[in-house]
Amino acid sequence: DQQVKQNSPSLSVQEGRISILNCDYTNSMFDYFLWYKKYPAEGPTFLISISSIKDKNEDGRFTVFLNKSAKHLSLHIVPSQPGDSAVYFCATHNNAGNMLTFGGGTRLMVKP
Amino acid sequence: DAGVTQSPTHLIKTRGQQVTLRCSPISGHKSVSWYQQVLGQGPQFIFQYYEKEERGRGNFPDRFSARQFPNYSSELNVNALLLGDSALYLCASSLRESNQPQHFGDGTRLSIL
Numbered sequence: 001d002q003q004v005k006q007n008s009p010s011l012s013v014q015e016g017r018i019s020i021l022n023c024d025y026t027n028s029m030f031d032y033f034l035w036y037k038k039y040p041a042e043g044p045t046f047l048i049s050i051s052s053i054k055d056k057n058e059d060g061r062f063t064v065f066l067n068k069s070a071k072h073l074s075l076h077i078v079p080s081q082p083g084d085s086a087v088y089f090c091a092t093h094n095n096a097g098n099m100l101t102f103g104g105g106t107r108l109m110v111k112p
Numbered sequence: 113d114a115g116v117t118q119s120p121t122h123l124i125k126t127r128g129q130q131v132t133l134r135c136s137p138i139s140g141h142k143s144v145s146w147y148q149q150v151l152g153q154g155p156q157f158i159f160q161y162y163e164k165e166e167r168g169r170g171n172f173p174d175r176f177s178a179r180q181f182p183n184y185s186s187e188l189n190v191n192a193l194l195l196g197d198s199a200l201y202l203c204a205s206s207l208r209e210s211n212q213p214q215h216f217g218d219g220t221r222l223s224i225l
Contacts, residue, residue: 097210
């Protein structure tokens with residue numbers, strides 16, 4: 001069973017608009033969440049993280065929101081740029097903090 | 113500063129063969145983890161090593177093994193290769209054992225014929 005789910009396999013957005021990528025998780029014990037970006041032929045690159053003691057974390061154009069009651073997090077990119085076109089993965093640590101569990105990814109395409 | 117480096121970048125093997133993949137972590141990082149990414153899915157955790165000891169193991173068969181060396185580099189070994197082992201194998205390093213963002217290499221693309 002998938003503990004971390006990204007239900008949208010792809011998303012297309014116009015340059016300059018907001019991109020919203022969603023992620024759901026099943027285990028309420030998860031307490032640290034991360035977003036990674038992956039370009040073809042490269043490894044995933046860490047973007048931003050959030051601890052369960054917060055409901056929002058912001059870093060430049062990237063903001064992650066956490067709704068613990070809904071077991072849902074989202075990544076907002078504003079404004080979206082063509083260089084943001086990539087596959088985005090949400091992930092969480094296990095309780096020991098040493099193993100990442102990834103969602104299936106969402107392919108974001110930002111059109112000029 | 114050099115990031116996580118993996119070798120080789122691509123590898124083609126046949127069923128039943130054995131393969132060794134290599135990883136050098138970011139300088140100063142003591143934790144190395146291995147992940148398998150099958151096309152269209154997110155990476156799946158295989159192993160974590162910290163200070164040369166196995167600290168975590170994912171749901172993979174005993175054909176998969178790994179080790180970490182005194183310089184914190186690591187090898188992943190897979191025996192008796194199956195077609196289903198075709199995947200991108202990613203190595204990640206982090207400064208400490210737990211609760212740290214992991215930094216990934218570009219992976220080794222393994223194809224089994």
